[in-house]
Amino acid sequence: DAKxxxxxxxxxxxxxxxxxPCNHSTISGNEYVYWYRQIHSQGPxxxxxxxxxxxTNEMASLIITEDRKSSTLILPHATLRDTAVYYCIAxxxxxxxxxxxxxxQGTILTVHP
Amino acid sequence: xxxxxxxxRHKITKRGQNVTFRCDPxxxxxxxxxxxxxxxxxxxxxxxxxxxxQLEKSRLLSDRFSAERPKGSFSxxxxxxxxxxxxxxxxxxxxxxxxxxxxxxxGPGTRLTVT
Numbered sequence: 001d002a003k004x005x006x007x008x009x010x011x012x013x014x015x016x017x018x019x020x021p022c023n024h025s026t027i028s029g030n031e032y033v034y035w036y037r038q039i040h041s042q043g044p045x046x047x048x049x050x051x052x053x054x055x056t057n058e059m060a061s062l063i064i065t066e067d068r069k070s071s072t073l074i075l076p077h078a079t080l081r082d083t084a085v086y087y088c089i090a091x092x093x094x095x096x097x098x099x100x101x102x103x104x105q106g107t108i109l110t111v112h113p
Numbered sequence: 114x115x116x117x118x119x120x121x122r123h124k125i126t127k128r129g130q131n132v133t134f135r136c137d138p139x140x141x142x143x144x145x146x147x148x149x150x151x152x153x154x155x156x157x158x159x160x161x162x163x164x165x166x167q168l169e170k171s172r173l174l175s176d177r178f179s180a181e182r183p184k185g186s187f188s189x190x191x192x193x194x195x196x197x198x199x200x201x202x203x204x205x206x207x208x209x210x211x212x213x214x215x216x217x218x219x220g221p222g223t224r225l226t227v228t
Contacts, residue, residue, distance in 0.1 A: 032215070034215055041221075042219075042221060042222075043117075043206070043219025043220050043222055044156060044204070044206075044217075044219045046216045046217060049215065049216070085155075089215075091215060093212045093214070093215045098161055098168060098169055099144055099146060099208055099214030099215050099217065100146075100158045100161065101146075101148075101158065101215065101217065102158065103156050103157070104155055105155060106155055
């Protein structure tokens with residue numbers, strides 16, 4: 001799996017967009033970018049993933065740069081309930097992969113009123 | 114609620130005792146994973162099952178740890194002769210197979226405290 005680098009912490013005002021960056025400069029062509037979050041005292045929660053195209057679902061948008069060396073998770077209208085640790089994971093999700101997720105330290109996002 | 118459930122939620126045990134945790138995955142998921150998380154760190158992969166077969170074990174899983182998934186349904190994780198270093202949150206997750214294996218649904222975890 002490619003190494004990912006995330007800022008240790010970020011703040012965001014409630015109602016504003018939260019943009020969480022992730023650097024994965026050594027990502028290979030068949031590695032996807034996955035985002036999870038973990039709210040305090042809960043298990044991690046899958047958010048979104050992508051390969052090279054931008055992706056959007058009901059939770060968030062994922063923007064991947066053209067060279068795929070970095071990505072940004074966007075929470076369009078952050079709420080207090082979005083306060084959590086956000087993990088960016090780059091991994092090969094094709095072929096005979098078995099789903100081992102390698103979590104780093106993540107980014108602690110704090111949403112303020 | 115059809116999510117992943119784990120029991121017990123909390124376990125306090127004395128060093129040297131054996132403990133067993135249970136995980137009930139989402140019923141249609143054929144893959145089941147165990148992770149361990151210590152304070153301030155991200156979860157670390159321990160092992161995973163496809164149906165009843167245990168297909169991968171991390172080096173973190175010492176001989177004192179054993180996991181089973183009889184009949185490909187629920188899973189148990191047993192720790193024998195617990196040590197204080199085993200104190201952690203033990204997380205279970207399940208998923209569909211193939212490329213969906215990275216879209217994992219996690220349970221709330223079992224917090225183990227070894228005194």
